[in-house]
Amino acid sequence: MQNARSRFPSFYANKNIKSKDKTLRNLNSPDISVIIPVYNGGKYLAEAIESVLAQTLEPLEVIVVDDGSTDQSLEIAGNFVPRVRIVSQENKGAGAARNTGIRVAKGAYLAFLDADDLWTPQKLSIQHSFLESQSKTDMVFGMVKQFISPELPAEYQGNLRKEMATMAGYSHGAMLIERAKFLRVGPFNEQLEIGEFIDWFSRARHLGLTHCILDDIVLKRRIHNQNMGIYKRGHLKDYTALLREAIARKRIK
Numbered sequence: 735m736q737n738a739r740s741r742f743p744s745f746y747a748n749k750n751i752k753s754k755d756k757t758l759r760n761l762n763s764p765d766i767s768v769i770i771p772v773y774n775g776g777k778y779l780a781e782a783i784e785s786v787l788a789q790t791l792e793p794l795e796v797i798v799v800d801d802g803s804t805d806q807s808l809e810i811a812g813n814f815v816p817r818v819r820i821v822s823q824e825n826k827g828a829g830a831a832r833n834t835g836i837r838v839a840k841g842a843y844l845a846f847l848d849a850d851d852l853w854t855p856q857k858l859s860i861q862h863s864f865l866e867s868q869s870k871t872d873m874v875f876g877m878v879k880q881f882i883s884p885e886l887p888a889e890y891q892g893n894l895r896k897e898m899a900t901m902a903g904y905s906h907g908a909m910l911i912e913r914a915k916f917l918r919v920g921p922f923n924e925q926l927e928i929g930e931f932i933d934w935f936s937r938a939r940h941l942g943l944t945h946c947i948l949d950d951i952v953l954k955r956r957i958h959n960q961n962m963g964i965y966k967r968g969h970l971k972d973y974t975a976l977l978r979e980a981i982a983r984k985r986i987k
Contacts, residue, residue, distance in 0.1 A: 738920030738937075745833060745921045764862050766793040767841030767913070771831030775849035776806040778883075778956065783814050785852040785954075791859035794841045795819055799831040807849075829922035829930035832906070836913075836921065844913050846906040850883075850956045853907075857952040861910035864948060872943040873911040876952030878903035883958035900951060906931045908953040915943060 739746045768786050772779055779798075786796050796818045798811040802825030811820050823834050832846060843862070847853060861874045868874075879900045903909075919938045922930040938945075 738918060742920050745837070746917075764791065764794070764858075765840070765842035766791075766845055766858060766862065766910070767835070767839035767843065768793045768796045768845045768847060769799065769832055769835030769839065770796065770847050770849055771799045771801055771828045771835065772803060772807045772811070772849035773801040773825060773828070773831070774803045774805045774807060776803070776810045778850040778958075779807055779810050780813070781852060782847055782849050783811070783818060785855075786847060787814070787817060788855055789853065789858045790856050791862055793845070793858060795839070797821060797835045797839060799823065799835045801825050801827065801831040827924060827927055829926060830924040833921040833924065836916070839913065842913055843910060844916050845910050847953075848907055850958065851907050852954040852956070854951055854954065856950070858910065860948060860950050861952065864946070865910060865912070868946070870944060871946045872915045873909055873938070873945045875903045875905075875908045875945060875947045876950050877901065877948070878905065878908055878953045878955050879951050880955045880957055883956050886958055902947050903953050904935065904947075905953070905955075906934075907955070919943065 770779075770782060770786070775782075783796065783798070786793065796814075798814075798818055798820050800808050800811065800820065800822045802823065808820065808822070811818060819838075821834055821838055823831065828848075835846075836844065843865075845858065845861075857876065861876065864874050865871060877900050919934060919941060923933045924930075926933060
C-alpha cells in the first residue's frame with residue numbers, strides 16, 4: 735500500500751500542512767481547528783455554527799468552507815465573522831471541501847461538522863480531555879443521536895421514529911483527532927461522492943491507528959428530505975469500490 739504522501743502528492747505539496755509540537759499547546763485554550771463544509775446548506779448552517787461557538791471548550795478556529803454554494807450560505811457564514819473564518823472554492827464535493835479546510839487549518843487537532851448537523855455543548859471538552867489522558871488512543875468518537883428536522887413532511891416522520899435510536903458515531907462529525915495522526919492516513923478521497931469517511935477510516939485502521947468510542951452523545955444528526963434513504967443511490971457504486979479496497983488491504987496486511 736502506498737503511503738499517504740505518495741498517494742496524495744498534491745495535498746501534501748501545500749506548505750500550510752504542518753503538524754504542531756504537542757508541548758507548545760496551552761491546555762486551557764486547546765489548538766482545535768473545526769472545519770464545516772457547506773454546499774447550499776444555508777437553511778441549517780447558522781445552527782451548526784452556533785453549536786460550535788457554544789462549546790464549553792472554545793476551539794482555536796472555526797473554518798467554514800463554501801463549496802460553490804448558490805444560496806445564502808456565504809452571507810449566513812459572514813454573519814459570524816470574525817469568530818468564523820470563511821474559505822471559498824468551486825464546487826468539488828464535501829471531501830474536497832474538508833481537505834481545503836485542513837490545508838488552511840492551524841490547529842494541532844482536527845474536528846469536522848456537516849452544515850446540517852449539531853454538536854452537543856461538551857463535545858470538544860469531553861473528547862479533548864480523553865485524548866490528553868489516553869496517549870495510546872489516536873482518535874476518539876462519541877455517540878450520535880439522530881433527530882427529525884421539523885420541516886420534514888409528516889408522512890415520512892412516522893416511518894423514521896423507530897430509527898431514532900442513539901448509536902455509535904463512526905463518522906467524521908463525531909471524531910476528534912490530532913492533525914499529525916490524520917495526516918499519517920492522508921486526506922479524504924475526493925473521487926468519492928459518498929463514503930469518503932468510510933474510505934478514510936478503513937485506511938486508518940489498516941495503518942494501525944487506534945480509536946475509542948465514548949458513551950457521551952457528541953453529535954446530533956439531522957434527518958431531512960435531502961439525506962433520508964441515501965438519496966444519492968446512483969453513487970452506491972462508491973461503496974462497492976470501498977469494500978474492494980478494504981478487502982485488498984486485509985490481504986496485504
